[in-house]
Amino acid sequence: MLKRTANLYADSFKGLSKEIWWLALVTFINRAGTMILPFMSKYLKEDLEFTYVQVAVIMSFFGVGSTIGSWIGGKMTDKIGFYKVMIYSMLLTGFLFFGLQYVKTFWGLCFSILFIMSIADMFRPAMFVSLNTYSKPENRTRSLTLIRLAINLGFTVGPFIAGIIIVSHGYDLLFWIDGITCILSILLFTYLVKEKKSKPKEKKEEVDLLDASATVFRDKPYWIFLGISFSMGIIFFPLFHTMPIYHFEHYGLTAVYTGLLFLLNGFLIFLLEMPMVHWIEKKKIPPTKLIVYASILMATSIFLLLIDTWSGILIVSMLFITVGEMVGFPYTNAFAMKRAKIGNEGRYMGLYSMSFSIAHIFSPYMLIVVGILGYPITFLVLGIFGILAVVLSIWLRKTIVKEESN
Helix, strand or coil, X not given: CHHHHHHHHHHCCCCCCHHHHHHHHHHHHHHHHCXXXXXXXXXXXXXXXXXXXXXXXXXXXXXXXXXXXXXXXHHHHHHHCHHHHHHHHHHHHHHHHHHHCCCCCHHHHHHHHHHHHHHHCCHHHXXXXXXXXXXXXXXXXXXXXXXXXXXXXXXXXXXXXXHHHHXXXXXXXXXXXXXXXXXXHHHHHHHHCCCCCCCCCCCHHHHCCCCCCCCHHHCHHXXXXXXXXXXXXXXXCHHHHCHHHHHHHHXXXXXXXXXXXXXXXXXXXXXXXXXXXHHHHHXXXXXXXXXXXXXXXXXXXXXXXXXXXXXXXXXXXXXXXXXXHHHHHHHHHHHHHHHCCCCCHHHHXXXXXXXXXXXXXXXXXXXXXXXXXXXXXXXXXXXXXXXXXXXXXXXXXXXXXXXXXX
8 A cells, every 4th residue: 555655656756847847946945935925924013013904004015016927927928938037037036035124114015015026926927837838738737736846845844944033033034035045046947947938739629718719808717717716815825924923812822833834734735735636637537626626625724713712723724725725726727727828828827826916915904804803703704705716616617517518
């Protein structure tokens, strides 16, 4: 049994191109160095002593900047290519992080974060499009999963180390680490991965379900899908701004324990996601069905938090949202990539990134709900978005089945 499991794990990594492996390494370095983001709300609340409302507004500017960056990044990717967009985005972001630590005022932080994220998140649609070039069609979901694995492993290592640094040295060192790793990762990328032109999609009928005259703005199923992505983002992002504060205020947990919960999330994804995706590909389970399952799991993780008399529920909730993340996020990416029309890949992936970016704008306002109505009502509000994601996922599933039958 153990040998069979080991073989399944090894098989899940076979057939991926060397460029994808290098891109995964670079992504890991970048994300491991992104230490300040999971603790930004704690930094603003505890060190700079902003109110819940001020923290929520500042954190929402992450989403505003991310939305702008995703849209511009998608358009620029279609015009000048993903390679240049990725390089310029990360290089500039690294230098901007150095300066962010010196900004202490409310409006200064709002506009600084807006500008930084507008540059930083140009990277995301470009990176998604790069997978079409550096991976074979049959390996794209696994290639994407490997990149997600690198991201999550980075987010596992980063917050855990960040929690220790915060306790021992404070927050300022994190900004330097963030900037240095951004610059280091993109320099390593240019050295290890050479530019290639985007490849045309091999079989248009397999990847383009739309009429030739249609555009992304008239693709109804895709807009249902974007609603699902937005709802998932609303559920997921409080892990980074609301939950660290909740851990401390309700259970008295320090940043180290919050880092350990992130460690659990990343470790499970590292251990299980690639073999699970490999198994799902063999079973040929439709992505839309997996998105339904993911929505149910993520909604459940939120409702579990209403059990607030036992700190262990934080672990149970994290397990549910982690499994939901593993089942859902690789296949939301895969659905968006498969749905994209030739020549519009950047715009499709830009809108996909924007759905999460817009969620990042609104999700910090959960902190205002916390300040006014408390955590239980906040979790109920998040749970409503979980139910919305489930309903939209079922609608998308039925729409795609009907479309394919026609």
